[in-house]
Amino acid sequence: MAGIGGVFRNSHGEILHIFSESIGINSNNVAELQALLSGLVIAKKHGWSALVLEGDSLIIINTIKKLINDTSLGKLSQHWRLDWLKEQLRDLLKDFAVIQSNHIRISGNKLADKLSNHEVESSNQTLDIS
Numbered sequence: 252m253a254g255i256g257g258v259f260r261n262s263h264g265e266i267l268h269i270f271s272e273s274i275g276i277n278s279n280n281v282a283e284l285q286a287l288l289s290g291l292v293i294a295k296k297h298g299w300s301a302l303v304l305e306g307d308s309l310i311i312i313n314t315i316k317k318l319i320n321d322t323s324l325g326k327l328s329q330h331w332r333l334d335w336l337k338e339q340l341r342d343l344l345k346d347f348a349v350i351q352s353n354h355i356r357i358s359g360n361k362l363a364d365k366l367s368n369h370e371v372e373s374s375n376q377t378l379d380i381s
Contacts, residue, residue, distance in 0.1 A: 253277040255286035256367035259294065268293060271367060282367070283311040284336040291343045301349040307357040315352040318344055 256271035270293060274285050283306065294302055306312050318341050344350060 253279075253282040254367040255282050255289060256365070257286050257290040257293075259290070259297075259299070268297065279308070280310060280333060281336065283308045284314070284333060284340065286367070287311065287315065288336060288340055288343065291340070291347070295343070295346055300347050302347055302351070304350060304352040305355045306352075307355055309354050312352050312354040315340075315344075315350075319350055319352070 253274050253276065254271060255274055257269070258266060259268040261267055270289060272289065274282060277285070287304070287306070290304075291302075304312075304315060314337070318337065321341075
């Protein structure tokens with residue numbers, strides 16, 4: 252089982268929104284991309300158009316940069332599920348004025364990691380708090 256989670260903070264580091272949900276049996280790359288997609292949908296719903304995306308997966312951060320710059324994704328796009336998510340992300344990213352993506356160490360991503368693990372351990376009880 253895989254779970255996803257994310258955290259929205261303002262420029263002062265204060266938490267604005269957290270989310271987590273179960274996504275069934277999936278790979279870590281699918282989970283990372285699904286978390287990004289869910290986060291972008293939430294950001295769009297709240298009207299947040301300037302984002303700094305941070306994640307501990309360098310593959311996913313590089314994927315975001317390639318999607319923003321509309322360049323080839325190489326080996327990541329060879330899996331049909333990743334290809335489908337990639338296309339959804341490419342379309343959704345166009346709705347944001349400014350997007351910056353940064354790779355961070357896993358120690359800087361502890362809350363999102365705990366949220367994703369919460370879903371795996373909590374029998375699919377979705378968490379969404381604003």
